[in-house]
Amino acid sequence: MPKKPAKKPTEKPAVKAKKKQPVAPKKARPTLADRADKFALYQRSVQSPGVDIAFFDAEFRKHRGRVPRTVREDFCGTALFSAEWCKTDPQRTALGVDLDGPTLEWGRNNTLAAAPPDAAERVTLVQADVRDTKLGKSDLIVAMNFSYCVFKTRDELRGYLAAARENLVDDGVFALEVYGGTEAVVELTDERELRGGLVYVWEQEKFNPIDHHTLCHISWRFRDGSELRRAFTYDWRLWTLPELGELLREAGFSDVRYYFERVEAEDEDDEYMTGTGEFVEHTEIENQEAWLGYVLALK
Amino acid sequence: MTARPAKPKPAARPKTQAAQADKHALYERAVQDPASDVKFFTRTYRKLRGADPVSLREDFCGTAVLCLAWAKSSGERTAVGVDLSQETINWGLEHRIVPAGREVASRISLLCADVREVKKPKVDVACALNFSYYCFKQRQDLLDYLRAVHAGLNKDGVFFMDLLGGTEAIIEGSVDNDHGEFIYRWEQARFDALTHDFLCHIHFLFPDGSKLLNAFTYDWRLWMAPELRDLLLEAGFSRVHFYWEKTNAEGEGTGSFYEPDYVENQEIWWTYLAAER
Numbered sequence: 207m208p209k210k211p212a213k214k215p216t217e218k219p220a221v222k223a224k225k226k227q228p229v230a231p232k233k234a235r236p237t238l239a240d241r242a243d244k245f246a247l248y249q250r251s252v253q254s255p256g257v258d259i260a261f262f263d264a265e266f267r268k269h270r271g272r273v274p275r276t277v278r279e280d281f282c283g284t285a286l287f288s289a290e291w292c293k294t295d296p297q298r299t300a301l302g303v304d305l306d307g308p309t310l311e312w313g314r315n316n317t318l319a320a321a322p323p324d325a326a327e328r329v330t331l332v333q334a335d336v337r338d339t340k341l342g343k344s345d346l347i348v349a350m351n352f353s354y355c356v357f358k359t360r361d362e363l364r365g366y367l368a369a370a371r372e373n374l375v376d377d378g379v380f381a382l383e384v385y386g387g388t389e390a391v392v393e394l395t396d397e398r399e400l401r402g403g404l405v406y407v408w409e410q411e412k413f414n415p416i417d418h419h420t421l422c423h424i425s426w427r428f429r430d431g432s433e434l435r436r437a438f439t440y441d442w443r444l445w446t447l448p449e450l451g452e453l454l455r456e457a458g459f460s461d462v463r464y465y466f467e468r469v470e471a472e473d474e475d476d477e478y479m480t481g482t483g484e485f486v487e488h489t490e491i492e493n494q495e496a497w498l499g500y501v502l503a504l505k
Numbered sequence: 506m507t508a509r510p511a512k513p514k515p516a517a518r519p520k521t522q523a524a525q526a527d528k529h530a531l532y533e534r535a536v537q538d539p540a541s542d543v544k545f546f547t548r549t550y551r552k553l554r555g556a557d558p559v560s561l562r563e564d565f566c567g568t569a570v571l572c573l574a575w576a577k578s579s580g581e582r583t584a585v586g587v588d589l590s591q592e593t594i595n596w597g598l599e600h601r602i603v604p605a606g607r608e609v610a611s612r613i614s615l616l617c618a619d620v621r622e623v624k625k626p627k628v629d630v631a632c633a634l635n636f637s638y639y640c641f642k643q644r645q646d647l648l649d650y651l652r653a654v655h656a657g658l659n660k661d662g663v664f665f666m667d668l669l670g671g672t673e674a675i676i677e678g679s680v681d682n683d684h685g686e687f688i689y690r691w692e693q694a695r696f697d698a699l700t701h702d703f704l705c706h707i708h709f710l711f712p713d714g715s716k717l718l719n720a721f722t723y724d725w726r727l728w729m730a731p732e733l734r735d736l737l738l739e740a741g742f743s744r745v746h747f748y749w750e751k752t753n754a755e756g757e758g759t760g761s762f763y764e765p766d767y768v769e770n771q772e773i774w775w776t777y778l779a780a781e782r
Contacts, residue, residue, distance in 0.1 A: 388672040
């Protein structure tokens with residue numbers, strides 16, 4: 207996932223200011239937002255790698271008649287998926303790729319440090335462009351959390367897809383996570399309450415129908431009323447499914463398949479549908495307010 | 506032998522309004538506004554090229570009322586209309602072009618042809634309105650069409666298309682528009698988010714309860730604005746401009762357009778784009 211560049215430490219003034227009587231600032235008690243770790247919050251709020259791995263395993267087996275062993279997690283951020291992947295099987299390895307050094311460092315110090323050492327040592331993290339074609343071959347490459355939407359022109363996105371294809375083994379599979387629906391193409395704020403009074407806030411600040419550029423943010427609110435505002439910002443082009451299908455084929459993939467998460471109402475009167483974590487293949491789909499899914503491309 | 510009484514003729518049942526209606530005439534009234542199109546093309550062309558456009562090609566011209574409005578707007582102007590349906594072209598000739606008089610009609614020619622095949626005469630302005638180019642569902646087919654348009658334009662030529670969008674354009678549903686003598690119903694029977702296949706119908710409903718159902722049916726792909734920009738640039742056009750209709754305080758369209766970089770999405774919008782050769 208794309209990360210904001212790490213904050214530079216404030217530069218010291220070149221000329222020393224006149225010595226002043228130091229005034230002890232009144233220390234306010236740190237709020238929950240002050241103490242929060244945005245990467246930990248992100249993992250908790252957005253990611254569920256166990257569900258994704260079960261889906262990839264089943265589909266890979268169906269199309270390729272074997273179990274995938276090596277995965278590459280593009281835009282891996284804190285590498286939660288990679289760590290989880292290696293935990294599922296002692297023969298599995300994962301390569302996490304991200305542009306942002308500090309985020310990878312957080313992943314090493316937290317995600318991998320918390321994983322069993324045997325699994326953690328099978329995860330490799332590299333700070334690189336996902337379009338690098340010298341990353342070695344994998345059975346499965348995943349681009350989750352829509353991060354490929356940073357590529358805003360067809361040429362850029364096709365370049366990425368072609369590079370990913372090149373880095374797949376002969377019977378490799380590539381997976382893109384997708385979202386859409388009538389509520390994906392408007393400005394809106396969607397809140398979801400998690401345990402402990404934590405509220406995850408997804409904000410579509412802008413969506414431009416002329417070029418499909420969208421500017422989105424993630425914020426969190428805490429039970430003490432404090433807020434971690436716009437902890438993550440995404441400047442994307444929201445690609446449509448036919449565009450992705452066309453580009454994947456132009457990039458050389460032989461087959462493209464579409465899966466959508468099954469949703470159900472929590473109770474009968476509930477007008478809000480909740481995702482079940484189960485992905486079902488479709489060859490056509492009536493549009494909805496919001497949908498989430500995967501596009502799988504076979505090399 | 507007495508002659509048998511002649512059987513009384515059954516009383517002729519009065520025809521319903523639907524049975525008397527002419528779908529082409531209804532379509533023109535419900536959907537088209539050729540005078541506004543001519544005004545917009547002229548203004549935009551002047552702004553982009555600093556000159557007045559003389560020649561027009563109307564692709565998917567149907568009854569060619571836009572060709573007619575163009576030819577009527579100035580004594581120099583010429584128009585070529587292209588459509589696949591000879592029947593519709595004939596209707597336009599009989600009901601619109603010929604009645605306009607020989608002078609105007611002499612500056613209009615209508616061709617029954619595939620819009621991808623017509624490369625001559627080269628024109629100042631080409632247009633594809635009423636979303637008819639949505640019939641090209643494959644990217645390659647639309648690209649071929651746009652390349653043909655590009656090849657058929659004069660050096661300074663400009664191509665205009667209209668496009669449809671908004672959150673209510675990408676779902677199923679129908680909307681009625683009351684024209685007094687009839688109701689125009691636009692039905693989006695199917696929108697497939699996976700392919701953007703878009704199946705639509707036009708129905709006409711009359712005060713006597715009669716209906717002209719599926720008067721027109723469109724099996725389309727709903728192309729999105731950025732897809733069109735990508736395709737037009739790939740087809741060789743140098744610049745693509747998206748226009749947006751200005752609204753008044755009540756949020757109604759004013760017929761006046763501007764060129765924004767950013768707009769907020771709406772429930773439904775239609776607008777023009779212009780592509781410079």
